[in-house]
Amino acid sequence: MQYPVTVSVDTHATKVRSIFREEGFRTIPVVSENRLEGAVTRGDMMNISSTKSNIDARGIMEKPRVIATPDMELIHLAREIMKAGTVYAPVVESPDNMHLVGIVTVADILRKFLYNGLKPDHETLEGIVTSNVVTCNYNDLISHVWKRMDESGYSGLPVMKTGKIIIGIITRMDIIRSRHVRMGFESDSEMQGSIMVEKVMKTPPVVVTPNTPTREAGEIILEYDIGRIPVVENPVYVKK
Incomplete structure (x- = not known):
């Protein structure tokens, strides 16, 4: 798990775009006083119509398909991410406390599995x-x-x-x-x-x-x- 770069709900869309371009992130969580409100993906940025380019992060964010907690088993989280067809999961304190504590990506999970020597089901x-x-x-x-x-x-x-x-x-x-x-x-x-x-x-x-x-x-x-x-x-x- 890593603590991600975040933007506030009122961050202008052009600023969010700049962060994507400069940092190469796939997803940026959107917060309000560190409470998770949503997330902006690369796809969300490119789907902004030219007539709505003056909006803020609140207007383009999506609800994360998967939200994790620190005590969730990694293999269970991996299955949930795959089932949802996404590549990330914000991590919050608990189901009742949406305070953002980090984010887990598919790359994080893959890296952990390789480091732990997990044997793939298929050799090739x-x-x-x-x-x-x-x-x-x-x-x-x-x-x-x-x-x-x-x-x-x-x-x-x-x-x-x-x-x-x-x-x-x-x-x-x-x-x-x-x-x-x-x-x-x-x-x-x-x-x-x-x-x-x-x-x-x-x-x-x-x-x-x-x-x-x-x-x-x-x-x-x-x-x-x-x-x-x-x-x-x-x-x-x-x-x-």
Whole structure:
């Protein structure tokens, strides 16, 4: 568990955006006198419409899907986070006391499991990979990719070229940090300087193969601070 950077309910949205861009956080808890009120995610920031850009954190925050307490067992918390389809859980004093004491992320849980030598159910990635992968093309517009992320719930998409050849990856943070896009938008016409994915994506991508040991894949995810890692056959580039 770590104590997170927080913002107050009346922090302006532009200040929250600045913190995301500079610090790279995935989630920022919103508090009122250190009482947990909600949280702002990267997705919340990008979904602000241009007509509502003068709002504060109170107007864009979401209710955390999972809230933990210090006495909660880690394996139980991990299951709750996975079930909720989220990547974090604020930690409060107790169910009756919403005083914020920290935050636990998927990365924290993975790091703890690896440190404790927890043995994965699958030795390699072959039996646990997601086969129906949501991707984008290098020449897609950023606006289209953002909508695809929002609809799919994935914060990062492999970037493809010529069929099934992966050449990069693009994440919500890449888009937020890009100076080519505004904080929020409602349609393509409202975007300033809408550009193609190839101008923002990271390349070469960090990838693994189906035969990569599960533990090694976890270590790579932690090393590069990434939420998803493409699994490929016969990689041209394996960035390590």
